[in-house]
Amino acid sequence: MNLSELGEDVVVTRLTRSLHLDDRVKLGPGDDCAVVETAGRLQLLKSDCVVEGIHFLPDADPKWIGWKAMCRSISDIAAMGGMPLDALVTVAVRPETDFAWLKRVYTGLATAAKVYQVNLVGGETAKSPGPFFLSIALTGTVERGRYVGRFGGRKGDWLFVTGKLGGSIGGRHLRFRPRVAEARWLVSRFPIHAMMDLSDGLASDLPRLAKASRLGFEVDLAALPLQSGASPENGLRDGEDYELLFALPAAAKKRLELEWRRKFPSLRLTAIGRLVENGRTHFLGKGYDHFV
């Protein structure tokens, strides 16, 4: 049986089933990052990659390819409430590639690293006989009382998303801004029960958060914060929004909305629905009653 018949999720789940030999490892690969206890602190570990022809087209601006590669991993560290720290860059590149093109990829990597205060500490460059591959491994750290996975949502929690969803293929999928400052502020001031970043689209990602929390959800499509020109369908399924999705107890909703507007006046925060009992997984809207 080949991989396309199995579906990517199955492949990922079956193969990255982790092998843990000691109890320093706190969480498995279901979360956005691995969590490992190191010298009494929680270290976050994440790797990711972008591949030519899959994550970007050959004519994409190489600077934004580098930016995207670095920011995908930064976004995953943020999604667990963590601070990114040190990055390794692994590249496989055709020998006939123009050096100026590759330098521009690194400019994008280095720009993202500076903006998010990440040390580029090393890596490896190899030849590729085909497409360009760029893998980033990123470490981060999070305080013991602040780290958040996908699994801690409780019944009745409100579900929030930052920013606006949909239509990222028009350019934002390359140029997005990981929500590090926002996530750090959230976990330092509010009892965030569960959090993740939206990489595959709300319709794929929210069920994962709900499932990890053993709950269902109800989302009001009319409440979805959409990018200009995006339909609810775009908001649900386009993916690569890299916004935060999180669950917060109802008692904290008003205080969050008030303080958020003061702290991040230019970034929208939207309550899109709630976590409900296990089994109910609804996106509710006009002409729309999806089971996912």
Add this chain to the structure above:
Amino acid sequence: MNLSELGEDVVVTRLTRSLHLDDRVKLGPGDDCAVVETAGRLQLLKSDCVVEGIHFLPDADPKWIGWKAMCRSISDIAAMGGMPLDALVTVAVRPETDFAWLKRVYTGLATAAKVYQVNLVGGETAKSPGPFFLSIALTGTVERGRYVGRFGGRKGDWLFVTGKLGGSIGGRHLRFRPRVAEARWLVSRFPIHAMMDLSDGLASDLPRLAKASRLGFEVDLAALPLQSGASPENGLRDGEDYELLFALPAAAKKRLELEWRRKFPSLRLTAIGRLVENGRTHFLGKGYDHFV
């Protein structure tokens, strides 16, 4: 100008020139791993990759592809005197790949992880439109007084190599054993001044160690420990030996040779030459007087 005109070393050097924003980062990418101070300890960070058609042929046993990918990074951690700890696996694979083949790659990864007590903590699986790509990011740790780079060699030090060199393309380039126990024992009991693992061949790697130490070297080709059937030329240039090369003060030579034979009776240890004043870089032998 394209990458093949520039040469791989130039590309690696120019592009992995690291961006360090804080002084937790102790060393640059010239060494086998990056060294970062984390919670008062030294953390080693390394990433590497194997690419189909470059590091293995399509008909190679997938189990050994996984083994090799994991062991290349383990060997780099060992080369700095460290213990490997946690690994992330990033894979890009054609959708039409047979699932059993990919599972066997993971069997090789997991086997190496178990043998060397590495936790497989997570990773990412992506589609590739072309060759199979497998990147490993590995963390490790080393005691403050024990970590060894390439840079600390002193004039008069003896140069040692473990094992035998040459002819790895016959199969050892896939099935080699990283010298973790040997390196840990060396740095715990002897004043190792400089160390690295031999990945590109002694003729490429020794000049790097000497240069990092601002010294020259003299090696007696007749002393090279060679695999059966390998010529001195093979021993110098084949590469992928993944044996340790290290520099030790002359005063410790006899004690090392005595204790090594007791501790590792089945693994050869050979004094191949010495570090000498800067500028002299000689491989000396019959019909052979190479400047490198």
